[in-house]
Amino acid sequence: xxxxxxxxxxxxxxxxxxxxxxxxxxxxxxxxxxxxxxxxxxxxxxxxxxxxxxxxxxxxxxxxxxxxxxxxxxxxxxxxxxxxxxxxxxxxxxxxxxxxxxxxxxxxxxxxxxxxxxxxxxxxxxxxxxxxxxxxxxxxxxxxxxxxxxxxxxxxxxxxxxxxxxxxxxxxxxxxxxxxxxxxxxxxxxxxxxxxxxxxxxxxxxxxxxxxxxxxxxxxxxxxxxxxxxxxxxxxxxxxxxxxxxxxxxxxxxx
Numbered sequence: 001x002x003x004x005x006x007x008x009x010x011x012x013x014x015x016x017x018x019x020x021x022x023x024x025x026x027x028x029x030x031x032x033x034x035x036x037x038x039x040x041x042x043x044x045x046x047x048x049x050x051x052x053x054x055x056x057x058x059x060x061x062x063x064x065x066x067x068x069x070x071x072x073x074x075x076x077x078x079x080x081x082x083x084x085x086x087x088x089x090x091x092x093x094x095x096x097x098x099x100x101x102x103x104x105x106x107x108x109x110x111x112x113x114x115x116x117x118x119x120x121x122x123x124x125x126x127x128x129x130x131x132x133x134x135x136x137x138x139x140x141x142x143x144x145x146x147x148x149x150x151x152x153x154x155x156x157x158x159x160x161x162x163x164x165x166x167x168x169x170x171x172x173x174x175x176x177x178x179x180x181x182x183x184x185x186x187x188x189x190x191x192x193x194x195x196x197x198x199x200x201x202x203x204x205x206x207x208x209x210x211x212x213x214x215x216x217x218x219x220x221x222x223x224x225x226x227x228x229x230x231x232x233x234x235x236x237x238x239x240x241x242x243x244x245x246x247x248x249x250x251x252x253x254x255x
Contacts, residue, residue, distance in 0.1 A: 024105065024116065031120050035127050049134040049169040053141060056172070056217050065218045068138050068211050069145045075212040076147065083153045085209045089176070090150070090157045096202070097179045100187075108190050115186050118231040122178050125227055126170075134169040139214030149213045173223035174216040180206035181228050 060067075075082050101119070104112040139148035150156035158168055180203040187199035210216040 021105070024101075027120070028101070028116070031123055035123060045134045045169065046136070049136040050140070052133060052172075053136040053138075056135065056219055057141075057144060060217065060219060063218075068214065068217060071208070071212045072138075072147055072149070072214060076149070079153060082149050082213075085213050086150045086153060086155055088205070088209045089213050089215060090155050092206075093176050093179065097183065100183050104186070104190075111186070111190050114235055115182075118228075118235045119179065119182060121234060122182065122227045122231050123175065125230075126173050126175050126178060126224075129173060129223070130167065130170040133172055135171040135217075135220075136169055137171045137215050138217060140168070146214045150215075171216055172220050173227055174210055174220040175224070176210045177203065177207055177216065177221045178224035178227050181225055182231070185228065185232075 075085060097119075101112075101116065104115050108115075138144070138146040139150070140146075142148075150158065184199045184201075184203040188196050191199070207221050211218060211221065
């Protein structure tokens with residue numbers, strides 16, 4: 001009785017999957033590097049960023065928005081809640097998005113390409129807007145009644161020594177809000193459980209946090225939502241409703 005070596009067939013199945021993963025990592029890392037390079041372009045444009053902030057506030061006064069300071073006042077009623085919002089702002093944005101992309105790649109490969117392409121498009125357009133329209137966030141405007149909750153209670157994403165790795169004038173649009181809105185929409189589209197609507201809590205909580213902590217204006221959130229709509233118009237929405245792969249395991253390499 002002879003034993004058949006299964007290693008070659010296993011290699012055939014695994015290698016394309018590993019190559020696909022490596023390609024995705026390189027692509028997404030390249031987008032991140034481009035985004036990081038963009039912060040150097042606007043780092044020395046503080047004057048323009050504050051002038052743009054004045055324009056945004058003037059525009060919002062003529063719109064039916066409740067005002068960011070009003071939401072901040074509600075948040076600051078509780079020190080514990082404010083600290084929790086700061087922690088959420090600092091620690092959830094990137095990990096949640098990475099976890100979402102990994103889950104989509106593993107569990108919804110038919111929809112993953114659509115999700116990744118849409119997110120990349122949103123991020124690159126946001127980068128162009130950050131460069132052409134640098135905007136100082138509300139927390140930098142104490143004279144307008146805003147509070148920097150991260151500086152007040154911590155933790156802060158913009159402490160001493162972070163100038164070389166952060167762009168504090170990238171307020172419009174809010175990528176925190178854009179990514180969260182997209183994650184919520186995509187999860188509602190690809191999941192079938194009645195509990196899928198709980199995914200909407202992520203963008204709702206994110207919007208509350210980014211505005212309440214003084215990191216973004218309401219218009220930053222509106223711009224983020226507009227980017228998501230634009231991405232769906234460009235990339236379509238059909239691929240998002242593709243269900244989980246039901247093919248046998250041996251067909252995974254062809255995804």
